[in-house]
Amino acid sequence: MHPILAAMRRNALGPALIAVQIALTLAILSNALLIINERLVAMARPSGVDESRLFVIENQWMGKPTDVPARVQTDLAALRSLPGAVGAYATNAYPLGERMWSFGITLDPDDKSTQILAGMYLADSNSLRVLGLQLIAGRNFNRDEVQSYSGLFSTVQPPDAIIITRQLAQQLAPDGNVLGRLATIGFPPTSGSGSSVRIVGIVKSLQIANVDAAGLPQGPRTSNSSLLLPYRFAAADSYYVVRTASPAQVGPVMKAATSKLYAVSRARVLRNVESLSTARRGKYRSDRGQVIMLVAVSAVLLAMTAWGIVGLTSCWVNQRRRHIGIRRALGATRAAIVRQFQAENLLIAVAGIAAGTGLAIAANLWLIDRFQMDHLDYRYAVLGAIVVLLLGQAATLWPALRAASVPPAEATRTV
Amino acid sequence: MFGYYLNLALRSLQRTPALTVLMILAIGVGIGASMTTLAIFRTAAGDPIPAKSAQLFAPQIDICGANCNRRNIRTDDGIPVHLTYRDVRALMRLNAPGMQAAMYSTGVTVTPPNPQLYPLQLEARATGAAFFSMFEVPFRYGAPWGRQEDAAHAPVVVISRALNDRLFGGTNSVGKTLRLNTEEYRIVGVIDTWQPVPRFYDLSPGGLNSGDVLFIPFTHAVDMQLPTNSGLGCYNPGPLTSLSSLQFSLASECAWLQLWVELPTAAAVQRYRQLLTAYAAEQHSTGRFRSTPRVRLRDVKQWLDYNHVVPPEVRVAVIVAFALLIACLANAMGIITARFLPRTGDVSVRRATGATRTAIFLQSLVEVALIGVFGSLLGLMLAGLGQQVSRLLLPVNELELVRFDGADVAIAVALSIMTAILAGLYPTWRMSRVQPALQLKVQ
Numbered sequence: 001m002h003p004i005l006a007a008m009r010r011n012a013l014g015p016a017l018i019a020v021q022i023a024l025t026l027a028i029l030s031n032a033l034l035i036i037n038e039r040l041v042a043m044a045r046p047s048g049v050d051e052s053r054l055f056v057i058e059n060q061w062m063g064k065p066t067d068v069p070a071r072v073q074t075d076l077a078a079l080r081s082l083p084g085a086v087g088a089y090a091t092n093a094y095p096l097g098e099r100m101w102s103f104g105i106t107l108d109p110d111d112k113s114t115q116i117l118a119g120m121y122l123a124d125s126n127s128l129r130v131l132g133l134q135l136i137a138g139r140n141f142n143r144d145e146v147q148s149y150s151g152l153f154s155t156v157q158p159p160d161a162i163i164i165t166r167q168l169a170q171q172l173a174p175d176g177n178v179l180g181r182l183a184t185i186g187f188p189p190t191s192g193s194g195s196s197v198r199i200v201g202i203v204k205s206l207q208i209a210n211v212d213a214a215g216l217p218q219g220p221r222t223s224n225s226s227l228l229l230p231y232r233f234a235a236a237d238s239y240y241v242v243r244t245a246s247p248a249q250v251g252p253v254m255k256a257a258t259s260k261l262y263a264v265s266r267a268r269v270l271r272n273v274e275s276l277s278t279a280r281r282g283k284y285r286s287d288r289g290q291v292i293m294l295v296a297v298s299a300v301l302l303a304m305t306a307w308g309i310v311g312l313t314s315c316w317v318n319q320r321r322r323h324i325g326i327r328r329a330l331g332a333t334r335a336a337i338v339r340q341f342q343a344e345n346l347l348i349a350v351a352g353i354a355a356g357t358g359l360a361i362a363a364n365l366w367l368i369d370r371f372q373m374d375h376l377d378y379r380y381a382v383l384g385a386i387v388v389l390l391l392g393q394a395a396t397l398w399p400a401l402r403a404a405s406v407p408p409a410e411a412t413r414t415v
Numbered sequence: 416m417f418g419y420y421l422n423l424a425l426r427s428l429q430r431t432p433a434l435t436v437l438m439i440l441a442i443g444v445g446i447g448a449s450m451t452t453l454a455i456f457r458t459a460a461g462d463p464i465p466a467k468s469a470q471l472f473a474p475q476i477d478i479c480g481a482n483c484n485r486r487n488i489r490t491d492d493g494i495p496v497h498l499t500y501r502d503v504r505a506l507m508r509l510n511a512p513g514m515q516a517a518m519y520s521t522g523v524t525v526t527p528p529n530p531q532l533y534p535l536q537l538e539a540r541a542t543g544a545a546f547f548s549m550f551e552v553p554f555r556y557g558a559p560w561g562r563q564e565d566a567a568h569a570p571v572v573v574i575s576r577a578l579n580d581r582l583f584g585g586t587n588s589v590g591k592t593l594r595l596n597t598e599e600y601r602i603v604g605v606i607d608t609w610q611p612v613p614r615f616y617d618l619s620p621g622g623l624n625s626g627d628v629l630f631i632p633f634t635h636a637v638d639m640q641l642p643t644n645s646g647l648g649c650y651n652p653g654p655l656t657s658l659s660s661l662q663f664s665l666a667s668e669c670a671w672l673q674l675w676v677e678l679p680t681a682a683a684v685q686r687y688r689q690l691l692t693a694y695a696a697e698q699h700s701t702g703r704f705r706s707t708p709r710v711r712l713r714d715v716k717q718w719l720d721y722n723h724v725v726p727p728e729v730r731v732a733v734i735v736a737f738a739l740l741i742a743c744l745a746n747a748m749g750i751i752t753a754r755f756l757p758r759t760g761d762v763s764v765r766r767a768t769g770a771t772r773t774a775i776f777l778q779s780l781v782e783v784a785l786i787g788v789f790g791s792l793l794g795l796m797l798a799g800l801g802q803q804v805s806r807l808l809l810p811v812n813e814l815e816l817v818r819f820d821g822a823d824v825a826i827a828v829a830l831s832i833m834t835a836i837l838a839g840l841y842p843t844w845r846m847s848r849v850q851p852a853l854q855l856k857v858q
Contacts, residue, residue, distance in 0.1 A: 013841075017749035024742040032735070060536055062524050063597045153657045190656075262533065269524055269536040286728050293732060297739050300444055307437050308746040315753035363738075371727050 004344050007320065014312050015348045022352025022388055025305045027359035030384035031367065032294040034376055039287040045223055047095040048165075048205035050132030051276040052247040055254045056094050058272040059261065060237040069148040069234040071265070078260050079242050084249040085257070087130040088242040090233045091122045093209035095131075096279040097239070100209035101152075102220055105164075105227065107172050109184040109194070116171050117220045118164070119208030120187065122149060123228040128163075128203070130243040136166060138179050138201035141230040149188075149231035156188050158195030159229050165206050167224035169199075178202075187229060203228075211283065250275045302391060309395035313341065317403040324403050325410025334404040341400035342393060349392040353385045360384070417781070424782035431754060435786070438750050438835075442790025445743030446831045447797025452729070452736035454802065454823060460725045463611035464550065468715035471549065472676045472684065474691050476502055476698075477709040478668050483650045490721065494711060495648050496619070497670040500663050502694075506674060509690050512683040514549050515676045517633055518542035520617060521641040525629070526594035527582050537578070538644060539595070539629035540617075541636030547573070547606075549677045550616065555579075557589035557604030560632060564603075568638050572600040573630040579605045598639070600631065613724045615715050617673050619645040637663060647671045676712075688712050747790075748838035751783060755842035762846050772847045779843040780836060787835030791828040798827065 008015045059075065061068060072090050079088040093099050104115035121127075124146045128135060145160045162183065170176040172183065178199050186194045206226040220226075233239070244253045258270050274282075281288075317324070324337060332340075364376035428435045462468050477494040479485055485493045498506070503517045523539045546552070547559035556579075560571045572593055579588055592599045614627075640659035647661055651668035661669045678684045691710045699707040713721055762775055770778075 013752060014749070017745065017752060021742065021745050021749060024738070024745055028735070028738045028742060035731070060524065062526075062534060266533070269534045271536055290728060290731070294735065297448065297735055300448075301739060301742055304441055304444065304743060304746050308441070308749050311434055311437055311750045312753045367731075367734075371731060 004340060004347060007323070008344070008347075011316070011319070014316050015344075018309055018312055018345075018348050018392075019352035019355065021305050021308050022349055022392065023356035023359055025301055026353055026356030026381075026384050026388050027363050028301055029298055029387065030357075030360045030376060030380045031363050032298045033380045033384060034364070034374060036291050036294050037380070038374055039291050043284045043287050043291075045207065045211065046205065047207040047276070047280070048131075048133065048203070048224070049095050049276065050243070051096070051280060053244050053250065054094075054131070055242055055244070055250050055257075055275040056097070056272065056279070057240045057242070057254075057257060057261070057270055058237070059240060060269045060271070062267045062269065064236065065267075068150060068236065069232070072148075072232065072234040072238070074264060075240065075261060078264050079240060079257055082242075082253055082256050082260060084244050084246075084253040086243050086245050087126050088240055089124045089127045089130055090238050090240055091127070092233045092235070092238065093119070093121055094239055094241055094276070094279075095207045095209060096211070096276055096283050097209045102208070103186040103189070104194070105168070105172070105183050105185045107178065107181060107183055109196070116168070116225060118168055119210075119220050119226045121206070121209070121226060121228050122231040122233045123163075124230065124232050127228065127241075130241060131206070132243070133206055134204040135163075136202050136204050138163070138199070140201060141228075145230045147231050148234045151235040152189055155190050156231070158188065158191060159185075159197050159231070161200040161230055162197050163201035163203060163228040164199055165203055165224050165226050167205070167222055168227060169202050171222070171225060176202075185227075250277075302387070305388075306391050306395040309345070309392055310398060313345070313396050313399035314402065317341070317399045317406075320403075321406050321410050324406045325408055325412075328406065328408035329411040337404040337406075338397075338400045341396055341403055345392045345396040346389075349389050353388060356388070357381055357385070420778045420781040421785070423778055424785045427782055428785065434750055434754050438747050438754075438786050439789045439793055441743045441747040441750065442787060442831050442834055443793025443797055445740035445747075445834070446791055446794025446827055447801055448736040449733075449740040449830075450794060450798035450823060450827050451801030452733045453826075454798070455729055456725065456733050458612060459729050460719070461612065462716065463613055463615045463719075464715060467549075467551065467677070470677055470679050471715050472678055472687070472712050473718050474498070474506065474674060474676065474687075475711040475713070476691075476695055478502070478670060478704075479650050480704050480706075480708070488648070492709075492711075494709060495650070495670040496722065497648060498672045498674050499668060499670050500672060501665045503672045503674050504665075505694060506691070509694065511676060511690065512686045513677045513679060514545040515674060516543045516546040516549055517672055517674045518546060518616065519633075519636075519672050520619075520627070520644040521636060522644050523595040523629060523631075523641070525578075525582075528591070528593070529582070532582075537628050539572075539631055539641075540627045541631050541633045541641060543633050545677075546630070549675060550611070552609050553607040555605045555607040556587045557602070560603050565632050565634055568634040569632060570598055570600045570635055571603045571632060573604040573606060574602060575606055575628040576608055578628045595629070595631070596639070596641075606630075613719065615719055615724075616675055617645070618719075618722045618724060643671045645671075684712070744834055744838060747786075747835065748841075751786070751835075751839045752842045755779065755839070755846055763850075776843055776847040779839065779846055783835045783839030783843065784832050786839075787832035788828070790835060791831035794831055795824060795827050798823075 061071070065071065076088050076090060079085055092101055101120045102117045103120055105118050106115040108114045123141065125141045125143050127133075128140050141161060141163070147157060149156050162185070164172075164178070166176065169178045172178050179202060181199055182196050183199055184194045184196050188195070205224055206228075207223050208220050208226050211223050242253065242257060244250050254273060254275065258273055261268070261270060327337065360381055361376060364373070367373045368375065464471065475494050475496070476498060478499060479488060479493065479495060488495055490496055507515055507517060519541055521539050521541055522536055525535045525537050527535065544559055544561050544565050552559070555576055557573075559573060560569065564571050572595065574582075574588070574593070579585060582588070582593070583591070588602050588605060591602050593602055594600075640663060642658050643662060647658075647669045648671065649661060649667065649669040661667050662671060676687060678687055691712060695708045695710045698704055766775065
């Protein structure tokens with residue numbers, strides 16, 4: 001221990017620089033790991049539907065046709081008849097899409113504060129099968145419960161039944177035991193005070209349409225607070241969701257579907273024709289970008305730090321050839337010399353990690369303040385510290401081995 | 416003398432090629448990363464209309480009164496970003512000391528003249544004739560419509576160059592008709608490439624992301640009751656009978672319109688502010704509000720700031736890049752130190768043969784600066800690469816417009832030379848303090 005400290009005290013600049021580098025690397029690395037993890041967790045949230053077999057077509061009628069419900073039925077029949085397609089329905093929103101309707105729902109109509117905002121999907125009796133949702137309690141919509149609905153400002157009978165997600169059930173009642181109970185929902189919006197409906201089914205999970213909106217003032221509080229209403233959406237602008245027999249058929253069926261729909265009628269605009277896998281990629285594009293950027297930055301940073309340590313330690317070895325030679329001549333083994341340099345680096349790294357942890361926490365607090373980021377979990381700091389420590393040891397190895405190869409005869413030379 | 420120093424520097428760099436490469440790499444990577452993100456940041460936070468940003472103003476009126484839920488308003492001061500139809504109508508009728516243009520974005524179905532093409536759904540901006548002169552929109556063919564067309568609620572349209580290319584193969588389409596929704600519009604002008612970034616006059620998200628490719632008279636859009644594309648903030652909606660009743664009713668308190676005023680002088684700004692305040696007070700006295708609503712008047716830069724236009728991803732990227740730059744500098748400094756300190760031997764020889772301390776210091780500085788130059792070259796190359804990569808990664812549409820200009824290059828070179836000199840200052844100084852006699856004795 002003593003020779004290490006003595007050597008460092010005599011030439012403090014080199015070790016200090018290595019410590020500073022380690023501290024900076026740790027501060028950046030642990031915060032980068034935190035952000036990377038945050039993004040990966042967000043990206044991994046399941047939508048609850050069979051994404052690989054689904055695609056969506058947004059259909060907009062030209063002019064103001066009066067027979068939209070009949071046209072939608074014709075379109076759906078045409079889509080279902082496509083080879084490779086196994087189901088289709090018309091709706092207002094789809095998971096991983098951009099648009100979302102959200103309305104309040106509560107079990108206690110007298111207490112407005114119990115109201116929970118939920119993402120709303122219009123669905124018919126096919127929808128559960130098309131989306132691949134897992135019903136964990138209750139039943140699906142009956143055919144005769146499904147009405148046609150032509151838009152937010154049109155008048156319509158209140159729904160007879162609703163299906164909600166398990167998470168929404170737990171939000172409504174802590175025990176989640178809401179099957180068969182009456183809930184009050186703010187739908188249809190023209191009803192004013194809302195309408196009373198029976199919860200007939202509970203599905204395992206279904207993500208709200210615009211997941212980014214979760215937690216925002218006008219959005220649901222969690223990304224799984226969704227419910228299904230028994231309406232076939234027959235508005236001027238609506239989505240057709242189509243399920244294919246296998247994931248490989250999504251592309252071909254999607255192509256065939258647009259030509260088929262144009263063959264039925266040209267007086268329309270078809271846009272946002274996309275598979276749900278594409279929708280997912282688009283939705284998380286910026287998250288993925290951030291992850292790639294941070295991984296690249298971290299890799300570059302680690303490489304730079306490693307090279308820096310190699311460079312500095314090598315120079316230091318060169319400076320102390322005589323000193324090493326004397327130690328060798330006095331009986332120190334090669335292994336002892338390697339150990340000396342490794343121990344030196346360990347000491348420096350520990351100092352750097354101490355400073356770096358402080359710096360990491362400071363940077364994290366600042367990021368929380370500015371960007372509402374999560375608190376730095378100690379696990380990231382520990383993981384970062386371990387990585388930096390191992391990196392330091394690995395980077396020291398080569399110069400240390402070179403030091404060990406200094407012959408004892410060096411002690412007798414003047415340089 | 417400089418030539419001699421340069422020669423010495425080059426020789427000395429060649430002596431330790433690995434360390435030299437490492438130093439250049441350290442500086443280059445740091446500069447490359449920070450230049451890339453800085454260019455993105457400048458684009459995202461840039462001035463979209465430099466010539467006029469201090470003369471264009473957006474008025475605001477706080478229609479969210481006592482019973483209104485402010486949680487739904489995302490601005491810092493809780494004032495709705497947009498204006499109601501009734502307020503826009505009233506403000507347009509004020510005897511304002513400058514041009515005013517009201518506007519909103521709507522989706523229209525375009526039937527291409529070529530029957531082979533399928534119909535398109537595109538974003539159209541409903542606004543007044545003043546829009547084109549206020550925002551200095553360049554025209555390729557034709558001209559904007561005039562006040563007469565505004566007054567006549569005429570079905571005329573100005574289209575973008577890109578749409579003209581798509582529908583008419585780039586030929587002069589002025590005078591032709593274009594079917595929007597179910598109506599024929601006469602094309603009066605084709606604008607040249609024009610895309611202010613960010614689109615300061617309407618920062619609302621959503622819409623069709625196609626950008627503004629069609630422009631039609633506001634008065635005509637109101638006649639046709641064209642629906643707004645980008646959300647309606649309703650604070651006292653009244654009966655929900657139809658979207659157009661929410662938008663255009665003089666009773667509903669739904670804010671969804673943008674209004675811009677051109678106020679060329681300080682006196683005009685002052686005058687408009689007075690008019691706006693007086694209007695708000697009058698609305699209170701007629702019983703519409705329980706107290707006099709707050710009013711605000713912000714110019715383009717204040718408006719962008721107020722709306723937080725720079726996306727947080729970009730800010731985080733800038734911070735990360737600069738943290739990387741600092742780490743790279745610490746690294747370069749370490750290597751430079753490590754490289755210079757053992758060289759006291761040959762410095763002693765030069766000192767003993769007559770070189771002054773200043774000469775040694777300057778010569779070492781030349782060497783470090785040279786590293787900086789090479790570092791900046793590498794940094795610029797990396798920044799060019801980073802620019803390509805960042806386009807793929809970040810979601811901001813405006814990134815397509817990220818460019819490096821001469822100033823960026825100058826900043827990069829200056830920054831990296833400064834960096835290198837800063838990093839080399841201490842070791843260089845140490846070297847120049849070498850006592851020749853002491854060192855030579857050991858030799």
